[in-house]
Amino acid sequence: MKQTNVIKVENLTKMFGDFTAVNAVSFEVKKGEIFGFLGANGAGKTTAMKMLIGISTPTSGDAQVAGFDVYKNPDDIKKNIGYMSQKFALYDDLTVKENITFFGGIYGLSRHQIKEKRCQLVEELGLQEVVNELVSSLPLGWKQKLAFSVALLHDPKIIFLDEPTGGVDPITRRQFWEMIYKTAHNGTTVFVTTHYMDEAEYCDRVSIMVDGKIEALDSPKKLKEHFNVASMNDVFLKLARG
Amino acid sequence: MKRFIGFIKKEFYHIFRDKRSLFILFGMPIAQIMLFGFAITNEINNVDIAILDKSKDVTTQEIINKISSSKYFSNKQLIENEAEIASVFKKGKVKAVLIFENDFSKKLIKENKATIQIITDATDPNTANTISNFTNSILHNYQQEINKDIKIAYQIIPQTQMAYNAELKSVFMFVPGVMTIILMLVSAMMTSISITKEKELGTMEILLVSPLKPFQVIIGKVVPYIFLSVINAIVIIVLSIFIFKMPVQGSLIMLGAESILFIINALSLGILISTFSETQQTAMLVSFMGLLLPVMLLSGFIFPISSLPNILQIISTIIPATWYIIILKGIMLKGVGLAILWKETLILLGMTVFFMALSIKKYKIRLE
Amino acid sequence: MKIIGYIIQKEFKQIFRNKVMLPLIFIMPLIQLIILSNAATFEVKNIKFSYIDQDKTSFSRALIDKFEASTYFNVITDFSSSKIANSAMLKGEVDVILEIPQYFERDLLKDKKTDLSVIINAIDGAAAGVENVYIIQIVQSFNKNAQTNLMQPSDLKNMPKSILSIPSFWYNKTLNYKTFMVPGILVLLVTMITLFLSGMNIVREKEIGTLEQMNVTPIKKHQFIIGKLFPFWVLGMLLLTVGLIIARVLFNVPMVGSPVLMYVYTSIYILVILGMGLFISNFTDTQQQAMFIAWFFVVIFILMSGLFTPIESMPQWAQHLTVFNPIKFYVEVMRMVMLKGSSFTDILPQFGKTFLYAIVMNGLAVWSYKKTS
Numbered sequence: 001m002k003q004t005n006v007i008k009v010e011n012l013t014k015m016f017g018d019f020t021a022v023n024a025v026s027f028e029v030k031k032g033e034i035f036g037f038l039g040a041n042g043a044g045k046t047t048a049m050k051m052l053i054g055i056s057t058p059t060s061g062d063a064q065v066a067g068f069d070v071y072k073n074p075d076d077i078k079k080n081i082g083y084m085s086q087k088f089a090l091y092d093d094l095t096v097k098e099n100i101t102f103f104g105g106i107y108g109l110s111r112h113q114i115k116e117k118r119c120q121l122v123e124e125l126g127l128q129e130v131v132n133e134l135v136s137s138l139p140l141g142w143k144q145k146l147a148f149s150v151a152l153l154h155d156p157k158i159i160f161l162d163e164p165t166g167g168v169d170p171i172t173r174r175q176f177w178e179m180i181y182k183t184a185h186n187g188t189t190v191f192v193t194t195h196y197m198d199e200a201e202y203c204d205r206v207s208i209m210v211d212g213k214i215e216a217l218d219s220p221k222k223l224k225e226h227f228n229v230a231s232m233n234d235v236f237l238k239l240a241r242g
Numbered sequence: 243m244k245r246f247i248g249f250i251k252k253e254f255y256h257i258f259r260d261k262r263s264l265f266i267l268f269g270m271p272i273a274q275i276m277l278f279g280f281a282i283t284n285e286i287n288n289v290d291i292a293i294l295d296k297s298k299d300v301t302t303q304e305i306i307n308k309i310s311s312s313k314y315f316s317n318k319q320l321i322e323n324e325a326e327i328a329s330v331f332k333k334g335k336v337k338a339v340l341i342f343e344n345d346f347s348k349k350l351i352k353e354n355k356a357t358i359q360i361i362t363d364a365t366d367p368n369t370a371n372t373i374s375n376f377t378n379s380i381l382h383n384y385q386q387e388i389n390k391d392i393k394i395a396y397q398i399i400p401q402t403q404m405a406y407n408a409e410l411k412s413v414f415m416f417v418p419g420v421m422t423i424i425l426m427l428v429s430a431m432m433t434s435i436s437i438t439k440e441k442e443l444g445t446m447e448i449l450l451v452s453p454l455k456p457f458q459v460i461i462g463k464v465v466p467y468i469f470l471s472v473i474n475a476i477v478i479i480v481l482s483i484f485i486f487k488m489p490v491q492g493s494l495i496m497l498g499a500e501s502i503l504f505i506i507n508a509l510s511l512g513i514l515i516s517t518f519s520e521t522q523q524t525a526m527l528v529s530f531m532g533l534l535l536p537v538m539l540l541s542g543f544i545f546p547i548s549s550l551p552n553i554l555q556i557i558s559t560i561i562p563a564t565w566y567i568i569i570l571k572g573i574m575l576k577g578v579g580l581a582i583l584w585k586e587t588l589i590l591l592g593m594t595v596f597f598m599a600l601s602i603k604k605y606k607i608r609l610e
Numbered sequence: 611m612k613i614i615g616y617i618i619q620k621e622f623k624q625i626f627r628n629k630v631m632l633p634l635i636f637i638m639p640l641i642q643l644i645i646l647s648n649a650a651t652f653e654v655k656n657i658k659f660s661y662i663d664q665d666k667t668s669f670s671r672a673l674i675d676k677f678e679a680s681t682y683f684n685v686i687t688d689f690s691s692s693k694i695a696n697s698a699m700l701k702g703e704v705d706v707i708l709e710i711p712q713y714f715e716r717d718l719l720k721d722k723k724t725d726l727s728v729i730i731n732a733i734d735g736a737a738a739g740v741e742n743v744y745i746i747q748i749v750q751s752f753n754k755n756a757q758t759n760l761m762q763p764s765d766l767k768n769m770p771k772s773i774l775s776i777p778s779f780w781y782n783k784t785l786n787y788k789t790f791m792v793p794g795i796l797v798l799l800v801t802m803i804t805l806f807l808s809g810m811n812i813v814r815e816k817e818i819g820t821l822e823q824m825n826v827t828p829i830k831k832h833q834f835i836i837g838k839l840f841p842f843w844v845l846g847m848l849l850l851t852v853g854l855i856i857a858r859v860l861f862n863v864p865m866v867g868s869p870v871l872m873y874v875y876t877s878i879y880i881l882v883i884l885g886m887g888l889f890i891s892n893f894t895d896t897q898q899q900a901m902f903i904a905w906f907f908v909v910i911f912i913l914m915s916g917l918f919t920p921i922e923s924m925p926q927w928a929q930h931l932t933v934f935n936p937i938k939f940y941v942e943v944m945r946m947v948m949l950k951g952s953s954f955t956d957i958l959p960q961f962g963k964t965f966l967y968a969i970v971m972n973g974l975a976v977w978s979y980k981k982t983s
Contacts, residue, residue, distance in 0.1 A: 055825045078828040087819030093624050105616030106829050134627075160826075262894070266902040274909060281928035282913055284652065284736040288922040305773075316922075331780065332952040334942055337922075350771055357774045364779035365949040367787050368652040369920055374777045375743050381773050388771055398673075398718065398756070400749050401725055402742055404732035405699060415734045427905065435898050520630065523810055526901045527634045531802055534909070535642055535795070539649040544918050546737050548656045548705075551648050568702065575733050582701050 006031045006158055006189050007052065012061035014047050021047040023212035024061060029158075029191060029205075034184050036203030036220075037193040038232075040240060044212040045193040046086070046162055052191070053083050053160050066157045079107075082151035082159040086166055090147050092136040096127055099135055100150060107154035121149045141172030148179060152188070159183065161192040165199065177202050197233040206232070208239050215239045249454060249462040256436075257466050267432070271424045271474050272481065278420045279486045283412040284544070286372045288316040292330050292339045295320070297346035305358075308384055309340070314376045331363045338362045338373045406575045417482045418570035419543030422563045424478065425501070426508045426537055427529070429471045433464055433512030434525040442521055456605050464509050471505040491577025500573065500583075503590055504566040510597035511562070517604035537563045565589050613829055617837025621811075625841060635807070635845065636852075639799035643853055647795050647861060650918065651787040654740045659683040661708040662695055669715035676752050677708070682744050696729075705731045706741055718756070781866075781949050788861045793944040794917040796853040801911070801937055804846040804880055805904055808839060808887025812979075813900045816891075831979055839884045846880040847873070857948075866951035875943050875961060878968050882936045885971030892978040911937040939964050 007029035014022040022044045029035045039045045050056035052065050054074030063070045066080040090099045100121065104114035122131050125145055130138060138146070144164060151159055161180075165173045177199070184190050184204075192203070200206045200220055207217040216223055216239060220232055227235045258264060291309070295302050310318050319336060321327070330336040341359040343349070350356040360377050362370035407414045437460070440446040449459045479497065482488040490497060512529065519525040539545060540554060541563035547555060558564050565586045572578045572586075580587065626632060659677055663670050678685045686704060689695040695707045709727040717724040728745055732738035782789050815821040824834065850873075857863040865872075887904070894900040913919070914928065915937040921929060932938050939960040946952035954961070 053826045055822065075828050075830075078826055081826070083823065083826040085819060085822055087822075089819045089823035091620070091624065091820060092818075093627055094620065098620070098623060102616055102620045103827075105619075106613050106824075106827050108613060108828075260896075260899075263896075263899050263902065266899065266906070270902065270906040274906070277910060277928070278913055281924045281931075282919050283923050284919045285923050286920050289920075290922070332946065332950050332956045334946050334950075334952065334956070350773070355772045355774055357776060360775050360777045362777065362779055363950075364782035364785055365790060365945050366920075367779070367782055367785035367790055370779050370782070371785055372740075374779075378775055378777075379743075381775055385771065385773050398724055398726050398749050398753055400728045400745060402728040402730060402745070404735075404738055404742075405729050407732040407735055407738070409735075412735050415736070423909070427909075431901065431905065435901065439896075439898065522897050523814065524630050524634065526810065526897065527631065527638075527806065530806060530901065530905055530908075531634070531638055531642075534802070534905075534912075535646055535798065538912070539646050545650055545652065546654060546734055548658070549651050549653050554645070554649050557645075571733050572702070576700055578700050 004031050005029065006066055007035075007191065008062075008064045009052070010062045012048065012051060012063050013059045014044075014051060014056065015059045020212050022051070022058075025209070025212075025214045026061075027207055027214060027217055029189060031157075031189055032184055032187050033204040034180060034190045034192065034202065036200050036206035037191060037209070038195065038197070038200055038206050038236065039193075039209035040195060043209040045209055048209070049160055049162055049191070049193055052077075053081055054078055079154075080157045082154070082156040084144075084147050084151045084159070084161050084164055086163040088140075088143055088147060090135050090143065090150060093134060095134055096122070096131045096138070096146060099146070100153065103150050104153050109154060117153055121153075125149060141168045141175075144168055144172070145176065145179065148176070152183065156188065158189040158191060161190065163193055163195070165194065165196065173199075197231070197236050200232040200236075208236060210239055245454060246458050246462060249449075249458070250465050253463055253466045257470070267428065267470060268474065268477070271428065272477060274424060275417070275420050275478050275481055276485070279413055279417055279482070282416050284415070285412055286369055286376075287314050289314060289337045289369065289373055290317040290319070290335045291315050291373075292319045292321050292327070292336045294322070294324070294327070294339060294341045296344045297342045299345075299347040301347040301350060301356075302342045305342075305381070305384055308380055309377070312376070312380060314373070327361060336363070337366070337369055338377070340377070413486050414488065414571075414575060416543075417486050417488050418567050418574065419541070421475075421478045421482065421570065422504075422541065422566050423534075423537060423543060425471060425475060425505055426563050426566075427533060428474065429467060429505050429508035430512040430515065430533060431526065431529045432467050432470070433509045434515040434519070434529050435522055436467075437463055437513065437516035438519050438522045438525040441516070457602060460513055460601070460605070464513065467509055468502075468505060471509070472502060475501045475505065488574055490574050492573035492579055496579060497570075497573050500566070500569050500587065500590075503587070503594065504562065504569075507562050507566075507590055507594040507597070510594050510601065513601045514597045514604075517601050537561060540564070542567050562590060562593050614833050614837045614840075617829075617834065618840050621838060621841040625845070635803060636849070639803055639849060640852060640856065643792070643795055643799055643856060644860060647788050647792045650791040650795070652736070652740075653785075653787060654737045654744075655682055657683050657741055657744070658703065658705045659685050659708070660687040660689055660695055660698065660704040660706065661685070661710065662689045662692055663710045664712045665710050665714035667715040669718065670710045673710065673749075673752055674708075676748050680744070680748060682741075699729070699731055702731075706745070708745075789863050789949065790945070792857045792861045792863050793948050794915075794941050796850065796857065797915075797937060797940045797944055798912055798917070799853065800846050800849050800876075800880070801883055801940070802908055803849060804842050804883045805887045805908065807842045807845065808884045809890045809900050809904045810887075810897050811838060811842075812888060812891035813894050813897050817896060831976060835888065835976060835979060839881075839888065842884055842887075843877070843880050846883075847876065850876055863948065865948055867947035867953070868951075871954055871957070872944070872947050875947070875957065875964070876940075878961075878964055879936065879940050879943075881968040882964060882971050885968060885973075885975045886936075888975035889971060889978060892975065892980075911935050914938070915941050917941050933963070936964065936967055939967075 005028045010026045011024040012022060013020065013024050025048060037045050037049065047056065051058045051070060052063060054070060054077045058070060065077045068076040070077065094102065097118065100118045101114055104117060122128055135143060148164065165176055180190055203220065205217065205219050206223065207214045223235050227238050229235055229238065293306060309315055321330065327339050339361040341361065343357045346356045358381065360374055362373050364370035440449065483490060515525055515528050519528060540558040541561050547558050550558060569583050569586050572583050661674055663674065677683050692709060698704045699707060707729040711725065714724055726749065730738045730741050779785055812821065858865065890900050890903050894903065914932050914935055921932055943957050943960050946957055
């Protein structure tokens with residue numbers, strides 16, 4: 001299969017006043033890969049991601065996501081991506097079923113498609129019992145899994161995950177990564193930010209951001225070889241300390 | 243204690259860091275008191291009237307001139323027949339129509355009397371009634387003028403003295419009211435929202451499991467707002483003295499002390515609201531919708547309490563603002579002290595204690 | 611269109627699910643309508659009247675009886691000296707002190723003229739003015755009686771000329787305040803609820819983070835805004851309907867004009883308020899801020915709407931400012947249509963301004979709502 005680039009970024013920059021949050025980053029993400037976007041808190045990960053998903057306009061540079069330009073066609077990008085933010089962002093006061101219906105609806109799925117997707121999703125996540133419960137009554141781990149699945153409802157080409165595993169227990173994290181693998185296996189590109197370095201090991205390729213710049217970009221294996229260390233954590237520490 | 247001070251500091255940081263809210267908190271009360279102090283009055287003047295003069299003689303012209311030159315009326319409009327009355331009223335501008343009967347002058351000379359009909363748009367009964375009274379008194383004066391050669395027998399002439407407000411300035415009525423509304427709502431809203439916000443975000447639990455006692459947490463949250471409200475109160479008092487020339491006949495210290503008492507009262511009401519509400523929206527709806535109109539209408543701010551139906555008079559006594567307004571007017575306009583205002587002060591104090599006790603009880607229940 | 615439908619459905623579910631908010635949104639305004647409509651009256655009644663009678667003659671007694679007979683005055687006390695009376699006024703126990711001087715009867719019979727001293731607590735200047743009118747009316751009618759009773763034949767030739775005035779109060783013959791206030795208070799409640807809900811709604815989604823989730827979906831600005839505001843528009847209309855029924859059934863307020871006109875106007879008016887709420891929402895980061903701004907404008911709009919105090923009496927500059935006050939227009943239209951039966955052409959000026967306002971407000975709201983930063 002020919003590898004195509006679904007995200008192309010060149011010299012992308014975002015400034016807030018005098019502060020440069022993202023400083024001329026360039027990278028490419030291939031179709032179907034799990035791309036890890038690593039960095040300490042405040043390194044500019046989330047800002048960079050927000051430019052790619054069309055809710056923040058870049059100060060300069062170019063970026064294409066799913067074949068569309070971030071300046072010219074943000075709405076086309078939005079049709080082709082899914083997004084899960086670090087803040088849990090489903091509606092607490094709606095039930096599981098209602099959340100699925102709502103998000104399916106605003107992505108333009110037909111009633112029939114929504115129903116089909118819902119049944120499939122509820123079964124996969126084992127949510128049969130709570131499908132008519134308010135989302136607020138679910139444990140955090142379930143909420144995160146649900147949010148992830150909802151972001152995939154409309155079969156996006158790329159899914160962006162912003163620190164998806166913050167605050168969940170190790171077992172759920174494990175399950176979550178299984179879901180990510182499965183998604184990637186089905187051909188959806190996964191773009192994930194995290195500051196858990198052990199999670200970086202699960203990615204096909206990772207980029208490490210320090211102070212708004214990408215300092216390293218390669219597969220975890222090659223990075224470890226290059227820096228001659230045993231774990232991604234050590235890679236990161238080396239980079240962060242300059 | 244050190245911990246407690248640290249906590250209060252944190253609350254101050256929260257407030258001062260949010261520049262926009264700070265601007266709102268200080269800017270708005272000032273803007274409001276300026277606007278209302280200058281603009282609002284329950285006097286009635288500059289009313290548009292229409293005149294239907296069927297007689298068109300010297301006397302009617304004289305009366306019309308008297309009426310148009312009075313400050314109560316402006317923009318007189320002449321109409322030609324009765325059918326026009328309804329249409330000018332329906333347009334909404336004209337509030338009264340005067341109709342002079344046929345041969346007005348002649349009748350006045352021959353029969354010693356002539357008739358004017360005063361038709362008012364009574365959709366606003368207050369304006370209608372007042373216009374009617376004003377017109378009557380203008381007519382009465384005119385009557386005395388034309389009768390000045392005739393000595394009327396047996397007259398009792400009341401010599402009226404308007405106590406505390408000789409010029410009948412309505413600003414004396416409104417400034418204390420506006421001040422009360424602002425302090426009450428700003429204080430109650432601020433506390434109820436800031437406490438429910440912590441609840442909603444889940445940070446309240448963190449505070450409650452800290453070694454701080456629940457009442458310390460609450461007091462810590464409230465202290466900065468007492469501080470802010472006191473500054474607001476000072477600004478408002480200064481503005482009312484220097485810009486609206488409100489007198490302070492009584493003691494300034496007492497005015498300050500009573501204001502602090504009222505602020506604390508409003509804040510504890512805010513705390514109480516927050517104990518009942520789980521979300522900021524609820525707290526806001528209660529303190530905004532629930533307090534605004536009742537405080538405006540039942541506290542004696544705009545409408546005299548003595549005119550309320552009995553049941554509403556009773557309700558007005560459970561509104562803290564009612565008592566604070568009495569205290570404000572007492573100190574500022576009448577110059578009385580605690581010797582007379584002790585009852586009102588005690589009631590405010592009692593309400594404050596009640597609100598606080600209830601809130602503490604509610605919090606304890608929640609914790610168990 | 612289908613997408614808007616999903617948003618509307620979601621908003622309605624959220625509103626009707628909230629067991630705390632729902633009664634607050636519906637019951638509280640209606641209770642306020644019922645209770646507060648009784649409160650708003652400038653009628654001055656139950657005036658606390660006191661007197662000092664230093665004459666103690668049948669004549670002075672007769673005058674006091676007149677006051678006692680009046681429905682406006684509650685005669686409370688008979689003070690022995692003006693010192694005691696004044697201190698009672700300081701305490702707020704009395705509103706009016708009438709002092710009948712010594713030799714009141716004797717002077718009247720001898721000089722055909724005598725003075726009477728009246729002190730009125732004038733902190734509420736308007737009420738004091740009204741009280742003064744009542745007192746003068748009572749004294750004048752007492753004068754008339756005295757004149758007819760005591761008149762000598764020699765006085766008869768001096769009949770004064772008199773101008774009689776016949777007042778008539780249109781649209782509200784009994785000067786019923788509730789007829790006046792119910793429509794006005796209904797306007798306030800509809801306005802406050804819709805402004806509150808729309809102002810808090812989007813900023814709340816901002817605070818809890820769901821707005822960002824919405825912004826990464828392909829929905830268009832107008833779909834999102836219409837979907838968000840439509841449910842509140844419906845709520846506002848519903849509130850108006852229930853309020854009108856209460857006005858009719860409980861307060862007997864007539865509906866002289868066309869209800870259809872009323873609804874058409876209201877439907878545009880609510881758009882103004884919703885646009886305003888959205889605009890506030892867009893410019894604030896927290897519900898607290900949005901709340902304060904909404905509060906600030908509502909208080910100004912209410913007090914300068916002509917609902918409680920007349921607009922004509924405001925200084926010119928303030929009257930000009932009221933052009934920006936949507937509540938003013940609504941209060942006017944409501945009273946004109948309900949009580950006077952004004953037609954569409956009569957309310958055309960208000961209608962036009964409200965329409966323009968709606969376009970500007972919603973234009974600003976849509977413009978300032980940004981899906982990107």
